[in-house]
Amino acid sequence: MNNKRIYLNAFVMNTPGHMSAGLWTHPDNDASGYRKSEYWIKLARLLEKGRFDAVFLADVLGTYDVYRGSRDPAVRRGAQAPVNDPSYIVPLMSAVTNHLGFGLTASVTHEHPYTFARRMTTLDHLTNGRVGWNIVTSYLNSAAVNIGLDKQIGHDERYDIAQEYLEVCYKLWEESWEEDAVVADKETGIYANPEKVHDIHHEGKYYKVPGAHLSEPSPQRTPVLFQAGASPRGREFASKNAELVFINAPSIEAGRETVKRLRADFEKNGRKPEDIKILTMLTPIIGETEESAHQKLEEFKKHISHEGAFALFGGWTGIDLSEFDDDDVLTYVENDSMRSVIEVLTRVDPDKQWTIKELRDFIGIGGISAYVVGSPEQVADELEQWMEEAGVDGFNLAHTTSPGTFKEFIEHVVPILQERGRVPKEYEGATLRDNLFGQGDRLPEDHPGKSTRKVRF
Amino acid sequence: MNNKRIYLNAFVMNTPGHMSAGLWTHPDNDASGYRKSEYWIKLARLLEKGRFDAVFLADVLGTYDVYRGSRDPAVRRGAQAPVNDPSYIVPLMSAVTNHLGFGLTASVTHEHPYTFARRMTTLDHLTNGRVGWNIVTSYLNSAAVNIGLDKQIGHDERYDIAQEYLEVCYKLWEESWEEDAVVADKETGIYANPEKVHDIHHEGKYYKVPGAHLSEPSPQRTPVLFQAGASPRGREFASKNAELVFINAPSIEAGRETVKRLRADFEKNGRKPEDIKILTMLTPIIGETEESAHQKLEEFKKHISHEGAFALFGGWTGIDLSEFDDDDVLTYVENDSMRSVIEVLTRVDPDKQWTIKELRDFIGIGGISAYVVGSPEQVADELEQWMEEAGVDGFNLAHTTSPGTFKEFIEHVVPILQERGRVPKEYEGATLRDNLFGQGDRLPEDHPGKSTRKVRF
Numbered sequence: 012m013n014n015k016r017i018y019l020n021a022f023v024m025n026t027p028g029h030m031s032a033g034l035w036t037h038p039d040n041d042a043s044g045y046r047k048s049e050y051w052i053k054l055a056r057l058l059e060k061g062r063f064d065a066v067f068l069a070d071v072l073g074t075y076d077v078y079r080g081s082r083d084p085a086v087r088r089g090a091q092a093p094v095n096d097p098s099y100i101v102p103l104m105s106a107v108t109n110h111l112g113f114g115l116t117a118s119v120t121h122e123h124p125y126t127f128a129r130r131m132t133t134l135d136h137l138t139n140g141r142v143g144w145n146i147v148t149s150y151l152n153s154a155a156v157n158i159g160l161d162k163q164i165g166h167d168e169r170y171d172i173a174q175e176y177l178e179v180c181y182k183l184w185e186e187s188w189e190e191d192a193v194v195a196d197k198e199t200g201i202y203a204n205p206e207k208v209h210d211i212h213h214e215g216k217y218y219k220v221p222g223a224h225l226s227e228p229s230p231q232r233t234p235v236l237f238q239a240g241a242s243p244r245g246r247e248f249a250s251k252n253a254e255l256v257f258i259n260a261p262s263i264e265a266g267r268e269t270v271k272r273l274r275a276d277f278e279k280n281g282r283k284p285e286d287i288k289i290l291t292m293l294t295p296i297i298g299e300t301e302e303s304a305h306q307k308l309e310e311f312k313k314h315i316s317h318e319g320a321f322a323l324f325g326g327w328t329g330i331d332l333s334e335f336d337d338d339d340v341l342t343y344v345e346n347d348s349m350r351s352v353i354e355v356l357t358r359v360d361p362d363k364q365w366t367i368k369e370l371r372d373f374i375g376i377g378g379i380s381a382y383v384v385g386s387p388e389q390v391a392d393e394l395e396q397w398m399e400e401a402g403v404d405g406f407n408l409a410h411t412t413s414p415g416t417f418k419e420f421i422e423h424v425v426p427i428l429q430e431r432g433r434v435p436k437e438y439e440g441a442t443l444r445d446n447l448f449g450q451g452d453r454l455p456e457d458h459p460g461k462s463t464r465k466v467r468f
Numbered sequence: 469m470n471n472k473r474i475y476l477n478a479f480v481m482n483t484p485g486h487m488s489a490g491l492w493t494h495p496d497n498d499a500s501g502y503r504k505s506e507y508w509i510k511l512a513r514l515l516e517k518g519r520f521d522a523v524f525l526a527d528v529l530g531t532y533d534v535y536r537g538s539r540d541p542a543v544r545r546g547a548q549a550p551v552n553d554p555s556y557i558v559p560l561m562s563a564v565t566n567h568l569g570f571g572l573t574a575s576v577t578h579e580h581p582y583t584f585a586r587r588m589t590t591l592d593h594l595t596n597g598r599v600g601w602n603i604v605t606s607y608l609n610s611a612a613v614n615i616g617l618d619k620q621i622g623h624d625e626r627y628d629i630a631q632e633y634l635e636v637c638y639k640l641w642e643e644s645w646e647e648d649a650v651v652a653d654k655e656t657g658i659y660a661n662p663e664k665v666h667d668i669h670h671e672g673k674y675y676k677v678p679g680a681h682l683s684e685p686s687p688q689r690t691p692v693l694f695q696a697g698a699s700p701r702g703r704e705f706a707s708k709n710a711e712l713v714f715i716n717a718p719s720i721e722a723g724r725e726t727v728k729r730l731r732a733d734f735e736k737n738g739r740k741p742e743d744i745k746i747l748t749m750l751t752p753i754i755g756e757t758e759e760s761a762h763q764k765l766e767e768f769k770k771h772i773s774h775e776g777a778f779a780l781f782g783g784w785t786g787i788d789l790s791e792f793d794d795d796d797v798l799t800y801v802e803n804d805s806m807r808s809v810i811e812v813l814t815r816v817d818p819d820k821q822w823t824i825k826e827l828r829d830f831i832g833i834g835g836i837s838a839y840v841v842g843s844p845e846q847v848a849d850e851l852e853q854w855m856e857e858a859g860v861d862g863f864n865l866a867h868t869t870s871p872g873t874f875k876e877f878i879e880h881v882v883p884i885l886q887e888r889g890r891v892p893k894e895y896e897g898a899t900l901r902d903n904l905f906g907q908g909d910r911l912p913e914d915h916p917g918k919s920t921r922k923v924r925f
Contacts, residue, residue: 089659099591157678222530
């Protein structure tokens with residue numbers, strides 16, 4: 012066993028109930044305080060104390076409405092509804108920390124790249140270079156109609172739009188302002204040398220942006236690029252652009268295949284393996300002993316909202332499980348998402364015939380992803396097993412209770428992982444990118460955001 | 469003389485140089501630290517200690533490029549360029565204060581109301597109800613082209629769009645979620661009652677928003693509405709919607725006329741006088757004595773960037789002063805903005821023939837608005853004179869140096885105004901609206917955002 016470092020993200024969302032539907036009702040869960048600054052400030056301090064690399068802020072601009080053809084179940088059960096804007100949490104959490112990074116989810120279909128690029132640069136300045144962008148290309152139909160689109164754009168076209176959106180951002184972030192454009196010299200009264208600030212002259216299929224970036228360069232320029240992409244087109248997009256890829260593997264076996272496929276994609280796109288980290292989602296359930304951890308899991312299960320779990324499942328897969336009975340066995344149907352869900356469950360337990368009821372209990376804790384249950388030692392062992400056998404670089408840790416899950420993990424598991432040389436005791440870089448890759452604050456030279464000069468100066 | 473309360477806003481922008489071009493070069497000016505959290509956190513603490521009502525965050529999504537037909541002068545002199553997003557400053561400043569309010573500038577032409585409404589609700593939650601929105605309808609041509617519009621929308625149509633944009637926001641903020649929709653009951657597992665969460669069914673000329681608001685109601689629901697409108701259509705819009713109107717009067721005489729016209733407009737639109745506050749922009753220059761204040765002014769004038777001042781002037785008026793010589797006397801030209809500038813200057817000194825050079829020195833300190841120069845007593849006297857004679861409710865205080873101007877004002881002038889019963893010693897309301905109007909957190913019942921039920925439940 013080598014001592015490959017484990018990267019740790021906390022997976023949260025600006026909503027009462029994130030991945031574990033109904034768990035906001037647990038007495039130890041403070042997540043229904045999500046609206047207030049104090050909740051996030053406290054969490055930020057905890058995560059930095061616990062040597063987490065970043066907090067990953069999920070988002071969805073809409074309410075899940077597939078289950079029973081209605082948004083009511085999601086609203087009633089606080090299942091990712093209501094949901095506030097994730098970006099304003101970043102300056103709050105960064106003001107009380109020095110190293111913790113932030114992976115902010117934002118969709119390329121919700122805002123023009125010219126204004127979005129300024130938002131991210133502003134955040135990168137305010138956080139001293141600790142911002143990441145989780146690039147989302149898809150969105151719900153319920154979101155699309157509310158922002159004036161008649162319906163969702165086709166899946167593949169979304170990636171074409173996303174690629175051009177990134178091009179615009181890269182030009183604004185990387186090429187518009189030269190490194191020494193800003194002098195801010197009080198003697199000469201020169202703030203910036205205009206001849207070093209360039210119009211980007213972008214004219215593409217989807218966007219026209221003739222001008223220069225409004226903001227001066229921030230510590231990282233381009234935020235660290237996060238992406239999750241499962242479809243072939245999504246994987247291609249991630250392989251080109253992402254620096255941190257986030258997967259959702261329900262078992263080590265499933266994770267291994269995904270990681271293998273992703274690493275091959277990266278290589279095909281000429282990316283260096285050390286420039287990309289793959290994190291898998293995992294929900295840790297930690298007890299003093301294995302037995303008490305399982306008791307805790309049973310206790311958590313009592314708080315699952317079935318309706319909420321089905322609402323989330325409907326949103327993720329497009330499948331309305333209200334058409335089935337509790338004891339119905341899951342069977343293949345003509346739906347890609349359903350097929351992949353069943354494949355996933357089969358990997359969790361290949362000999363099992365899953366019923367709707369069992370599916371519900373499974374997804375009730377952490378959604379369609381793995382959870383690890385055990386004593387701190389056991390959880391640490393299992394994380395190491397994932398590292399070795401699935402080949403991931405770390406974990407996007409979802410919670411059953413917040414800050415409870417993170418607190419337990421930090422108090423009991425992180426020290427073990429540090430003892431084993433898996434998690435550094437100190438932060439190693441100033442910016443998020445430097446902390447993750449140890450090669451400076453900026454995109455590597457061979458990254459597509461950097462490698463070609465696109466601006467006609 | 470009665471003791472009518474004086475409302476105090478600090479006027480700032482997320483940029484090195486705001487209203488006083490070139491003054492960022494003054495040794496006491498920290499404003500070139502605008503990129504960093506610490507600058508804003510320090511300023512927030514100072515302003516709350518000084519019993520300011522709010523900080524007014526200006527913004528412009530573009531770079532002024534009228535002077536010499538180029539953006540280079542603005543970029544070179546840090547004249548509102550570069551400029552970062554103002555909204556991320558709000559959670560930073562609110563986290564270290566309990567009462568200070570925030571007037572955030574955002575244009576209705578830069579983001580869809582559905583996503584914008586969620587942003588503002590999120591901020592209102594995080595600040596415990598201390599957010600205001602400075603509604604901007606206009607924008608620069610340089611901004612328009614970069615967000616994919618071929619050119620600016622016509623002036624009057626902009627106000628039609630703005631009115632519909634507000635309608636959408638009002639519906640989302642005021643009517644989508646009923647007051648008791650959220651129960652967050654851990655016993656029953658009900659987060660919200662879906663039958664009390666309503667689709668807004670908005671179908672207008674410019675926007676279609678069928679769905680419900682994504683966020684649960686925040687303390688104020690609708691943020692306090694700020695607006696500056698000088699044109700007839702702008703005044704009409706402000707008269708209908710605004711709660712805090714911000715004017716830019718270069719003299720008491722000019723201010724009196726504007727205030728009179730505005731109050732008549734409010735009355736015509738059925739608004740109660742006590743529901744609207746009018747603040748005028750003013751730049752205070754404070755010395756221990758009158759003489760030392762004037763010395764300070766002369767010292768500040770040495771730091772004016774002529775090029776920067778002309779760049780700002782060009783952006784505000786559309787007039788390129790590079791066509792004139794320093795000693796040319798300002799004359800009427802066929803340009804509404806120029807006419808109003810000259811009218812303004814004539815009011816400052818009716819017997820004077822203004823040269824380009826004199827105009828430049830005038831606008832170099834605080835832009836086209838008044839400055840008051842004197843000892844703390846004299847400044848306090850002059851503010852009271854503005855209150856009495858122009859009939860304003862308070863001031864939007866621009867700075868020559870930041871935090872210098874605010875620090876001096878707070879240490880020397882605020883105590884005098886408190887002594888005179890003009891500025892309360894304590895904050896009186898929890899939310900910004902309650903602090904300003906003393907009538908609770910929400911829009912008054914007869915405000916157009918509230919008075920008509922627009923949602924077909």
